[in-house]
Amino acid sequence: MDAHLSIEKLTIRYGERAVVRDLTLAAPRNQILGIVGPAGSGKSSLLTCLNRTLELQAGASATGTVKLSGENVEAIDTAELRRRVAMVLPLPVGLPMSVYDNVALAPRLAGVRRIELDEIVERCLTQAALWDEVKDRLDMLGTRLSGGQQQRLTLARALSTDPEVLCLDEFSIAIDPVTTMRIEAVLCELKARMTIVMVTNLLAQARRIADVTAFMLNGELVEAGPTGQLFVFARDRRTSDYLAGKFG
Amino acid sequence: MADTIARRRPPAHVKYVEWAIEGLVRLCGVSAIVFILAIFVFIGKEGLVFLAEHVGGMLTSTDWGPTNEPAMYGILALVAGTLWCVGLSLILSVPMGLAAAVYLAEFAPEGRREFLKIVVELLAAIPSVVWGFIGVMILNPLLQWMGAPVGLNGLNGAIVLALMTLPLLVSLGEDSLRAVPESYRQAAIAMGATKWEMVWRVLLPAARRGLLVAVLLGVGRCVGETMAVLMVTGHSVRIPDGLYSPVRTLTATIAAELGEAVRGGEHYQALFALGILLFFVTFLVNLAADTVVRERKLQ
Numbered sequence: 001m002d003a004h005l006s007i008e009k010l011t012i013r014y015g016e017r018a019v020v021r022d023l024t025l026a027a028p029r030n031q032i033l034g035i036v037g038p039a040g041s042g043k044s045s046l047l048t049c050l051n052r053t054l055e056l057q058a059g060a061s062a063t064g065t066v067k068l069s070g071e072n073v074e075a076i077d078t079a080e081l082r083r084r085v086a087m088v089l090p091l092p093v094g095l096p097m098s099v100y101d102n103v104a105l106a107p108r109l110a111g112v113r114r115i116e117l118d119e120i121v122e123r124c125l126t127q128a129a130l131w132d133e134v135k136d137r138l139d140m141l142g143t144r145l146s147g148g149q150q151q152r153l154t155l156a157r158a159l160s161t162d163p164e165v166l167c168l169d170e171f172s173i174a175i176d177p178v179t180t181m182r183i184e185a186v187l188c189e190l191k192a193r194m195t196i197v198m199v200t201n202l203l204a205q206a207r208r209i210a211d212v213t214a215f216m217l218n219g220e221l222v223e224a225g226p227t228g229q230l231f232v233f234a235r236d237r238r239t240s241d242y243l244a245g246k247f248g
Numbered sequence: 249m250a251d252t253i254a255r256r257r258p259p260a261h262v263k264y265v266e267w268a269i270e271g272l273v274r275l276c277g278v279s280a281i282v283f284i285l286a287i288f289v290f291i292g293k294e295g296l297v298f299l300a301e302h303v304g305g306m307l308t309s310t311d312w313g314p315t316n317e318p319a320m321y322g323i324l325a326l327v328a329g330t331l332w333c334v335g336l337s338l339i340l341s342v343p344m345g346l347a348a349a350v351y352l353a354e355f356a357p358e359g360r361r362e363f364l365k366i367v368v369e370l371l372a373a374i375p376s377v378v379w380g381f382i383g384v385m386i387l388n389p390l391l392q393w394m395g396a397p398v399g400l401n402g403l404n405g406a407i408v409l410a411l412m413t414l415p416l417l418v419s420l421g422e423d424s425l426r427a428v429p430e431s432y433r434q435a436a437i438a439m440g441a442t443k444w445e446m447v448w449r450v451l452l453p454a455a456r457r458g459l460l461v462a463v464l465l466g467v468g469r470c471v472g473e474t475m476a477v478l479m480v481t482g483h484s485v486r487i488p489d490g491l492y493s494p495v496r497t498l499t500a501t502i503a504a505e506l507g508e509a510v511r512g513g514e515h516y517q518a519l520f521a522l523g524i525l526l527f528f529v530t531f532l533v534n535l536a537a538d539t540v541v542r543e544r545k546l547q
Binding site: 051053056078079080081082083086087089091093095096097105106108109110154157158160161 | 429431432434435436437438439440441442445449450453454
């Protein structure tokens, strides 16, 4: 298995309290890695280590290594890293600028020339399944879109830097089922171009689209494996209990 | 069973207390409007007749000499002096104030921010006559040392006004920056924006209405300020023709001359006409600020 993103012996602390302990996990290239587990098991904290936004939080620290295509992320410039490892956060965020500028912002910051922007904006909005709905009103404020549209706008923005890894943190908690299904379909197409790490609270979601699923509990990785196998033949009793809905 | 809490009747006096409090609150609200109207009437009564008769002469002449023979009531130089001071002071205070607001809201560590906010708010509590004093005692020799023929001039007034508006700009600016949702910051950072790019491309546009309101309120403050500009601008009626040109403002004219004008005389009325003009200008500025706030709420 070709690990695009590999996490080795990662421990995350907020002050003295360890929220992720000694975690080793790999995201295989061009697949969807689903991370499931009850609230408070350290899933979101884990994601913040992948694009190094953890270090922006006061009192937070991490030990262990995260490697992107074999390269330690500590050695990559943070701006570049965050363009290569894109992040979609739980709540939709339409920035208070036009739909066009929402998507064009990151490419502009990266120094993309003006003539290329139109094409990038169209491509990203199309990939995020939003183009048809907004193509006639690209100058509308991003904050005026509906919640589901804003989450797809958020996705389009994440795609605008051509990332190699796309992380999603419970992207569907604030949006409707129809939009959720559309984004899931989009993710299944996108994985041909990038590696996807998807933290989710919805077991069915992981089951539907994740190629590999990892189960976290209280900051530890209990078990990870191909999704079909994990859901049917979990080795660990806690995994099978959780996946069967006995606690959560 | 019949005596559940839901079925109990409150004692009879509750109704009267309720009625009395409502009346009191209504009275307070109405009285505020009455006071405003009274101010309108009071100033209008003294100044409107004069304004109606002399408005043409006032707006076409730069000569303000109400005690001359014949009296001259041209206000162009006074208006120019006011605009000059306000404009110069905004050029100084807006960039500095907004930069300080950005620093406080986004870059300063928690402890330092708290400390600086207290200092800035303390700055706002300095009485304007003290600012005038600072202008006379410190800026005056400083400007002369820099080459100004007279230290008490428009630039001095602008600097003093800028210092007086800074606390307002910083305080309101910081508030509106901090009101920008945290998710905008996270989104920008997650796209690979540096902290400065995040501030420039996302935060400032997101907070721009709040910042505009801060600036407009600053303008209102500058236009209406009297004591400090009276002390430091040189009090000379002329169209400013250079950075170090002494000027005179509308407010300073009223403050300086009202005491010596014959009550009810033409000069007295002319000063009230200036008051109407000032009232009108500050009203427009406040209205603009109000409109901006309302639009922001609609969004």
